[in-house]
Amino acid sequence: MTQALLIVAHGSRREASNQEVRQLTERVRVRAGPLYSEVACAFLELAEPSILEGIHNCIANGADHLLVLPYFLSAGRHVSQDIPKILARAREIYPGVVIDLAPYLGAADAIPELLLTVAEQQGC
Amino acid sequence: MTQALLIVAHGSRREASNQEVRQLTERVRVRAGPLYSEVACAFLELAEPSILEGIHNCIANGADHLLVLPYFLSAGRHVSQDIPKILARAREIYPGVVIDLAPYLGAADAIPELLLTVAEQQGC
Numbered sequence: 048m049t050q051a052l053l054i055v056a057h058g059s060r061r062e063a064s065n066q067e068v069r070q071l072t073e074r075v076r077v078r079a080g081p082l083y084s085e086v087a088c089a090f091l092e093l094a095e096p097s098i099l100e101g102i103h104n105c106i107a108n109g110a111d112h113l114l115v116l117p118y119f120l121s122a123g124r125h126v127s128q129d130i131p132k133i134l135a136r137a138r139e140i141y142p143g144v145v146i147d148l149a150p151y152l153g154a155a156d157a158i159p160e161l162l163l164t165v166a167e168q169q170g171c
Numbered sequence: 172m173t174q175a176l177l178i179v180a181h182g183s184r185r186e187a188s189n190q191e192v193r194q195l196t197e198r199v200r201v202r203a204g205p206l207y208s209e210v211a212c213a214f215l216e217l218a219e220p221s222i223l224e225g226i227h228n229c230i231a232n233g234a235d236h237l238l239v240l241p242y243f244l245s246a247g248r249h250v251s252q253d254i255p256k257i258l259a260r261a262r263e264i265y266p267g268v269v270i271d272l273a274p275y276l277g278a279a280d281a282i283p284e285l286l287l288t289v290a291e292q293q294g295c
Contacts, residue, residue: 052290054286056244056245059245059247061247061248063246064245064246064247067245067246067277068245071277071282071283071286074283075283075286075287077283078283078284078287079287082291114290114293116286116289116290116293118244118286119244120180120242120243120244120276121180121183121188121191121192122187122188122191123183123185123188124185147293149289149290149292149293150289150292150293152244152282152285152286152289153191153195154289155285155288155289157281157285157288158195158276158285159195159198159199159201159202160202161276161279161281161282161285162178162195162199162240162242162276163199163202163203164279164281165240165273165274165276165278165279166176166238166240166273167206168273168274169238169240169271169273169274
């Protein structure tokens, strides 16, 4: 099994925000070690690659198992409907590839602790 | 010094997303211990309280030092311009209160590690 991790962000008209996601992806890649053959990012809208393009690229690079992780803070329409619909379409296009959807970042148990860490680093 | 922590989210037309921020705030409050006299949330738009209302409430409850923490993943216009402008206005209204702005959540060093933790919990 060759697994890829695809971090999916909303995408922004502000290119610096998209670049921030790409740099974050690079930081995840460095830390990921050998678990993932590839760590890539894709965007729901307003930036490239699209989610379908991102999935295609990972598969073209050899992945037969994809984990899609929404880089979103809340379970709005994008997380609950738009992304699952795109993954359903991708599963039709690539029936031999396992495409899993991870919980969105905001659902992580560690978020409250992380908020307190950020607050404490501010030295308030 | 009586410090309050004010978590500022964007706000959504989808009330469940706003509720998610309020529940997160409650989880932060439970973990915060005695460092903050109050942990509250406020919204940039589309939900209540507004940031100015949230600041007012904390001050009315006795805070003379506020730390405002943007619950945002990227440094877009909201984080770089809108929120600082509102805080500048608040400092004019409440000159006796220290109002600090913490980095936005997405800037936290621990985000790449957290993404990998979320991915691993999915059991990919």
